[in-house]
Amino acid sequence: xxxxxxxxxxxxxxxxxxxxxxxxxxxxxVKLTPGLQKVVLNRITADAxxxxxxxxxxxxxxxxxxxxxxxxxxxxxxxxxxxxLMSFAKGKVKVLIAESIDP
Amino acid sequence: xxxxxxxxxxxxxxxxxxxxxxxxxxxxxVKLTPGLQKVVLNRITADAxxxxxxxxxxxxxxxxxxxxxxxxxxxxxxxxxxxxLMSFAKGKVKVLIAESIDP
Numbered sequence: 377x378x379x380x381x382x383x384x385x386x387x388x389x390x391x392x393x394x395x396x397x398x399x400x401x402x403x404x405x406v407k408l409t410p411g412l413q414k415v416v417l418n419r420i421t422a423d424a425x426x427x428x429x430x431x432x433x434x435x436x437x438x439x440x441x442x443x444x445x446x447x448x449x450x451x452x453x454x455x456x457x458x459x460x461l462m463s464f465a466k467g468k469v470k471v472l473i474a475e476s477i478d479p
Numbered sequence: 480x481x482x483x484x485x486x487x488x489x490x491x492x493x494x495x496x497x498x499x500x501x502x503x504x505x506x507x508x509v510k511l512t513p514g515l516q517k518v519v520l521n522r523i524t525a526d527a528x529x530x531x532x533x534x535x536x537x538x539x540x541x542x543x544x545x546x547x548x549x550x551x552x553x554x555x556x557x558x559x560x561x562x563x564l565m566s567f568a569k570g571k572v573k574v575l576i577a578e579s580i581d582p
Contacts, residue, residue, distance in 0.1 A: 380521060381527060382521060382523075382537060384487075414581060415581070416579055416580070416581050417579065417580050417581075418483055418485060418539075418577035418578075418579045419577055419578050419579075419580075420485075420575050420576070420577050421576050421577060421578055422575070422576040423573070423574070423575055423576075424484060424552075424574035424575060424576055425574060429575055429576075430573060430575075431573075431575065434485065434537075434575075434577065436521075449527075470526070470533060470534075471526070471527035471528060472523050472525070472526060472527060472532055472534065472537075473523070473524050473525040473526075473527055473532075474521035474522060474523050474524060474537065475521070475522050475524055476519055476520065476521045476522075477519070477520050477522075478517060478518070478519050478520075
């Protein structure tokens with residue numbers, strides 16, 4: 377089982393600026409988080425039911441176990457991630473914790 | 480790049496009944512979809528910002544490429560998945576299409 381932090385981003389006002397900040401500033405900070413196994417970026421291209429998709433991006437941060445995840449969340453690097461997140465996505469992101477299985 | 484169908488489930492009224500139906504009825508139907516590479520189930524355990532998490536489950540259905548995904552969506556097996564989905568999660572699920580990278 378993998379522990380994931382999953383960030384679900386609403387459609388931004390300016391998609392180009394959003395993805396530029398995500399890729400050039402936010403992702404490099406995320407990758408410094410201690411114990412992080414990998415990041416998977418799911419860029420939403422469509423709503424399967426039609427109409428506009430409510431989200432632009434779902435980012436998954438994978439951790440190998442609960443202890444590593446807990447330590448990562450308490451780290452200075454993670455505080456920097458949180459601070460940057462609030463600079464570009466405040467009120468427009470959900471951050472969820474999940475137990476992931478690939479049955 | 481992987482093409483994913485991502486189903487984001489709101490908190491159900493009855494979590495036990497929801498997960499029982501998902502595991503015993505829905506997941507077996509999903510697994511019959513032609514070309515499906517794998518399913519990853521992310522069971523949401525908490526909201527990182529505190530309070531109640533808005534979602535109970537984020538399910539990822541992975542496909543190796545666009546052509547395989549398109550064929551899967553048109554299949555009779557996928558119609559059965561959609562019909563079952565509406566039987567237990569109508570109005571309580573978002574289904575999104577994503578391009579996923581593991582950079």
